[in-house]
Amino acid sequence: MAQASAGEPGNEASLAGASAEGRRRVWRWGFVIAIGGFLFGYDTGVVSGALLFLRQEFDLSSFQQGSVVSVLLIGAIFGAIGAGRTADKLGRRLTLGLEGVIFVIGTLMAMFAVNYEMLLGARLILGLAVGAASATVPIYLSEVSPAEVRGRILSLNQLMITTGILSSYLVDLAFSSTENWRAMFGTGLVPAIAMVLGAMWLPESPQWLIRRGRVDKARKVLAKVADRESADQLIERVEHQDKTEDDQQRGKPARHGWRLLLAASARPALIVGLTIAAVQQLGGINTIIYYAPTIIEETGLTASNSILYSVFIGIINLVMTVVALRLMDRTGRRVLLLVSLSVMMVSLVLLGLTFVLEMPPLLSLVFMVVYIAAFACGLGPVFWVLIGEVFPPSVRAVGSSASTMVNWLANFIVGLAFLPVVDLIGQGETFWIFAAICAFGIWFVARHVPETSGREFDEVDAALHERFGRGARDH
Known part of the structure; x- marks a missing residue:
């Protein structure tokens, strides 16, 4: 496979030829899709304050309190496992939209939980969304980012995670005087709905489109952020890489x-x-x-x-x-x-x-x-x-x-x-x-x-x- 030297600066492919306006547009896309990271942080952190009050309402034992917290991690493991293949099959954009829908469902269940079992199910569903989003958001951000700002745009994910955690603590603090744990969970509906709407507005990843043979559509997406020459370089590079990988796998057992x-x-x-x-x-x-x-x-x-x-x-x-x-x-x-x-x-x-x-x-x-x-x-x-x-x-x-x-x-x-x-x-x-x-x-x-x-x-x-x-x- 023909490759550039590891010690030289990056070739101007990918979205590296992005104009100033194109880079601003990519930053806007990045902030919108990093709402998934915000929800990751919010739903991880909000339970710490909510648990102080819901444990009394549902008379939770120590084990039950621990399970309400930890079941999100179990859901996240399985959400992360399934996210990659889903993103490859359905596309990055649609997968992120579906993850937003799962956030909405889990949040509504937590808001209206009537017993421990329903709350546990809500946290498990939220965990699925958290794990899936944590795997999908970096993929999308990396595939729409110019090389020269890719690190900062990918860091938006962690920035939004920490912003989500801090926001959950502030929301917990705001509702602590009324002990309204349902409102603590329910506030998460706002970013969850925003993620669904944002996914409808965002373009599909151009690299995913190229790999699916939708070159004309990929070129239209790239035209929003880069000049024609840079767009053609990216398309040629991805197609060449796919051909090289196909050649390497020829005669070997198929892997999926x-x-x-x-x-x-x-x-x-x-x-x-x-x-x-x-x-x-x-x-x-x-x-x-x-x-x-x-x-x-x-x-x-x-x-x-x-x-x-x-x-x-x-x-x-x-x-x-x-x-x-x-x-x-x-x-x-x-x-x-x-x-x-x-x-x-x-x-x-x-x-x-x-x-x-x-x-x-x-x-x-x-x-x-x-x-x-x-x-x-x-x-x-x-x-x-x-x-x-x-x-x-x-x-x-x-x-x-x-x-x-x-x-x-x-x-x-x-x-x-x-x-x-x-x-x-x-x-x-x-x-x-x-x-x-x-x-x-x-x-x-x-x-x-x-x-x-x-x-x-x-x-x-x-x-x-x-x-x-x-x-x-x-x-």
């Missing part, structure tokens, strides 16, 4: 769906996607956030309730994600990953030390805040950017699906194992396990993850295979 990821051409991207997906969660981010209210309470800095504390954490997440948005295309993905993981590792080591040596709780709080800020500025958003960039276009949907599935599975496993491990070995020692995982992440990124900023797929692909011991000529 997820089996495509096992092909030699996709394997390095799969390893990177799955590993970064696991490290992002196994590094302990959610357990740190969940445990922080206790630390704040011990410092004497606690607000009148845990919802107000959550707003504080949400603001840190959002601010540092905005910082990442500005740095993503300037410093590159590798630098952000390496710095983020390094600061997370050091913070976790010191955090563990404060527990082992019973140091002042204020120090624990400081290290927790530094850890969360480092995650939000690097590993958090960069994962969502990478899964939209490293996979070959022909398997981008199923690759994103596999990566997000592993991400949700790791999230579920850590949440399930955290307290038992703390009981077994202690709090500080548990944080050191997270630090060791971050150390592994640093080694893995340094050895196997190439820089993807400003590069077209064939350049990223060449760099991936070079790092995994296969030169581009072996393609």
